[in-house]
Amino acid sequence: MEGKKARIAVLVSGGGTNLQALLDAQTSGKIASGEICLVISNVPGAYALTRAKNAGIPGYTITRKACGAQAAFEKAICEKLSEYGIDLIVLAGFLSILSESFTRRFPQRILNVHPSLIPAFCGQGYYGLKVHEEALKYGVKVTGATVHFVNEVPDGGRILLQKAVEVQEGDTPETLQKRVMEQAEWKILPAAVELVSQQIILEGSSNECL
Numbered sequence: 160m161e162g163k164k165a166r167i168a169v170l171v172s173g174g175g176t177n178l179q180a181l182l183d184a185q186t187s188g189k190i191a192s193g194e195i196c197l198v199i200s201n202v203p204g205a206y207a208l209t210r211a212k213n214a215g216i217p218g219y220t221i222t223r224k225a226c227g228a229q230a231a232f233e234k235a236i237c238e239k240l241s242e243y244g245i246d247l248i249v250l251a252g253f254l255s256i257l258s259e260s261f262t263r264r265f266p267q268r269i270l271n272v273h274p275s276l277i278p279a280f281c282g283q284g285y286y287g288l289k290v291h292e293e294a295l296k297y298g299v300k301v302t303g304a305t306v307h308f309v310n311e312v313p314d315g316g317r318i319l320l321q322k323a324v325e326v327q328e329g330d331t332p333e334t335l336q337k338r339v340m341e342q343a344e345w346k347i348l349p350a351a352v353e354l355v356s357q358q359i360i361l362e363g364s365s366n367e368c369l
Contacts, residue, residue, distance in 0.1 A: 167196060168248050174204060176345075177340075198218040246268065271306070274291065281313075299326060302340055303322050319355070
């Protein structure tokens with residue numbers, strides 16, 4: 160199996176800061192067992208696609224609106240994943256909930272990073288700044304980030320890695336978001352991708368997205 164790498168797709172919706180963290184980790188060798196081969200955005204013009212282009216990685220836009228329905232949207236994504244022989248899907252700021260019929264095709268092969276210590280401040284509707292707004296409103300002294308497998312329950316899959324981040328006096332949702340990204344998300348997401356990529360190489364590719 161020497162030289163073989165897990166083929167990774169990153170699904171995005173925005174600026175792609177977590178995608179950049181993965182690209183940087185790949186360049187530095189922190190991700191050595193996997194290779195980012197595809198980036199898909201569900202938002203036209205997302206800057207993450209520019210990051211993909213700059214790194215020489217194929218990027219595509221697939222929107223639910225253009226597809227007309229969730230099933231057609233997911234089918235279009237699935238076809239692109241199959242075209243590129245993808246082994247592992249990483250949701251990096253992907254703001255579209257995937258259905259059970261999609262997630263069950265990739266058991267233990269879809270990763271998501273969430274900006275809190277699950278089970279706190281997670282689930283339906285908890286994304287972006289809202290997570291940090293709620294953490295500050297609740298008055299927690301420690302927050303962080305979680306990388307977990309994706310299943311049919313939003314933020315409900317098995318946890319792989321977590322990292323805590325201290326909440327500081329005078330924090331705003333924006334300052335807390337930045338610290339959680341820098342101190343937690345950008346560290347544990349590449350680490351989790353490397354762990355799962357190693358496992359995929361050992362087990363062999365088994366995705367059912369045909």
